[in-house]
Amino acid sequence: MSYIDLHMHSYCSxxxxxxxxxxxxxxxxxxIKYFSIADHNSIQGIEEAKDYCIGKDIEIIPAIELDCTIDxxxxxxxxxxxxxxxxxxxxxEESIIEQEQTASKKRMKLIRELGIDFSDEVIDSLSRNGVVNGEMIAEAAMEFDKKHKNPLLMEYYENGSRSDNPYVNFYWDYCAQGKSAYAEVKFIDLKEAIKIIEESGGIPVLAHPGNNVKEDINLLKDIISCGIKGIEIYSSYHSKEQVTFYKEFALKNKLLLTCGSDFHGKTKPSISIGGTDCENKxxxxxxxLKEFINLY
Structure with a gap:
């Protein structure tokens, strides 16, 4: 267990x-002594957490996780x-919610066309602001398939190959970019995201690159050239080999190293707060991190 966790999500995500x-x-x-709530495109949870930390032996570092694109x-x-x-x-946040409301309808339609059904009532009970993500669809679909008969869902049930984090794995398998039920939401450009963070006094750090960069060195160099100042090296998503790869790259390019579990709760049950090993660093x-923040 680590005493820092700089990447977790509240229900504001x-x-x-x-x-x-x-x-x-x-x-x-x-x-945990130091933590960050880095909600998706939202800062709504920071103030409540910060106020609640007063008088307690813990420090919050304000953060956000912005969706953006490059090429x-x-x-x-x-x-x-x-x-x-x-x-x-x-x-x-308002722009993303508006787009997600439209994308949600397409996402559900595509999932049903694949042969995975679910209850609209359950979806309504899980949804916030009319947004329905892949994790919610997975939860509703697995509840609907009470007898575990749908072959498309078998690997997400207990002892299945994707059962460690079934809901988010379902998202990555069906609803992520390039997958069969992907519904596009137009995010801001990477350079714009970096500019917004820096103009607000913050430092931009690439989150869990093993998920979407996948050790593509040319893509990684392009990302860094846009002005990224750090990489989330220690992530619950990264294998030991990925940790080594991104750590060597970060050190070579004099980038900040950070650590975060990406804890969400029930959508990622195998991930715990402080559960990401950062090699005692x-x-x-x-x-x-505090040195970098003070420079901006």
């Missing part, structure tokens, strides 16, 4: 489970130390 205060309690239970590849960029009162963050990560 459409795929998060817990309230910001509940995340703080979970962090304290897991003996038609979708990326997640973490912004640490941001001024979360900036209006631009609210504008981004907590003190270095936090001190370097």
């Amino acid at each position: 459409d795929d998060g489970e817990f309230k910001p205060k509940e995340l703080v309690d979970l962090c304290l239970k897991n003996k 038609k590849v979708n990326l997640h960029i973490l912004g640490y130390g941001i001024d979360y009162y900036k209006k631009i963050f609210h504008q981004i 907590e003190e270095i990560i936090i001190s370097k």
Whole structure:
């Protein structure tokens, strides 16, 4: 277990489970000293968590996780130390929600056309703001398939090859970019995301590159050339080989190394707060991060 976790999500992300205060309690239970709630395109949970931390032996570093693109590849960029009162963050969130409401209908239609059905009533109980993501569809579909008869869902049930994090794995398998039930949402450009983060006093960090960069060195170099200042090396998604690859690249290019579990709750049950090994580099990560933040 690590005493830092710089990447987790509250229910202000459409795929998060817990309230910001509940995340703080979970962090304290897991003996976390430094943490960040980095919700998807949202800063709504930061203030509540920050206020709740007062008087407790824990420090929050304000953050956000922005969706963006480079050369038609979708990326997640973490912004640490941001001024979360900036209006631009609210504008981004409103735009994403509006687009997601439309994309949700297409996403559900495509999933049903593949032969995976679910209850609209269950979807309505899970949805917020009319947004239905892949994780919600997975939960509803697995509940609908009570006798576990649908062959398309078998690998997500207990002991299946994708059962460790069934809901989010379903998203990656069916609803992610390039998959059969992908519904496009137009995100901001990577350079714009970096500019927004830096103009708000924050530092831009590439999140879990093993998920979407996949050790493509040319793509990685293009991303870094846009102004990224750090990489989330230690991630619950990364294998030991990926940790080594991205750590060597970061050190060679004098980039900040960060650590985050990407905890969501029920959508990723195998991921725990503080559960990502950062090779006992907590003190270095936090001190370097604070140095970077103070420069912006």
